[in-house]
Amino acid sequence: MVAPPDSAPPDDDVLWARSLHYSHSGSPGLIGVCARVRQGEILAVTGPRGSGKTTLLRCLAGRLVPDQGEVRFDGIAVHTLRPSARERLFRARFAWIGPDPQLLPELKVWENAALPLLLAGAPHRAARAAAHEWLERLDIGGFAGKRPGALNRAESQRVALTRALVGSPSVLFADEPTAPLHRAERALLLRTLTTAARSHGITVVLATHDEETADAADRRLALVDGRPADAAAAADSPGTTEEQAACSLSA
Template structure:
């Protein structure tokens, strides 16, 4: 039996994490991070590379189990789930889009987009219909029967977004999803993602260092060195210039650190 957290997850938080710690080969990736994400909210995890954004995203999505701390999805403890249960959760309730499309080259475009539904046991016909609908919304319906090798990088990224949206998940996680795109393609991807999220009540958590991508969010959580930016240790200030010598009739200058 799982012991309840000291503080219960808020009812309107679809995702809730407390005091997450995770390290990569002994180097801290997350240090005591807590975050809550409301139903239908678009949240941006911001910060420079190496700040812990991707690690936090992977802990929230069940890809990683935190070494310490708790992750809850709709009041279900993700941090105590076994690997198979977390895999099913990601397949059935979550969508994911990263900086690389990671399409299967042997499958047609519509099959790549429909993959979450096909893996969940949906009929071939219904999965194809749903996938083609999203491909049309992303202006790549004409490529449905082609292989990914016939598409350029930006088109493949749109297929990856269609795959993330096809089963209308509760949460979509985006790890630098616009990183490989130029401005026009970035705008199209973000517009489709945010419109779908608003119309279907999908919660979105984005990890990004791109200001235009972060600007679509309702709220931001800045990270630095694996901690919320407000609690990260401040960098030491450089030493100030030596105090100027005082002369007769001049008040001495007082330099504060």
């Protein structure tokens, strides 16, 4: 399916992007990428290293402003917001988990998990209760009183996942969250992430270069050299316009 240039976001898409172009100090990161994610859906953004997965997630999350193109979330034109409004939107509606857990070693596990709520000004007691609830839900309640130093990498990553989910975000951006883990640990983290997201209606945009990880998603958007993979192929075909090549939404 090819999106016409002036198409509006379909009603059931919570997150929608059109013709995104982004260059990192002159070197292309995204070239005409379109994306759409429905409410509660898990979208895998796949592709080899350097194909633009992180750049796309950061544009969709409002962490980067595309040089061209638009990003809409829940009717909000994210690409037009001022930095402070984008930051507020991110904190209120989005969450991010990357490959590195980045836990604060001086805080207990539950405090790490509760951090987004505490930073948002939630009462200490409520934040603590929510963190414990999510830690139990993710089967790591037993670690609540420990420091991150006592945890292995897989356990730490589950705490990072708890921290991402504790505020019940609308959209979770997961950038290679299983990359540093062994196969069995990868499967467990992924199962935990998808089960939690599906049971709470959380939309997930999951960047991965791993086929098995991508299999957990409802749909895929494959990137090659900053373009959608099918558009990259179509761009080489005679008679394909740049817009058609750049904006296939057939993920």
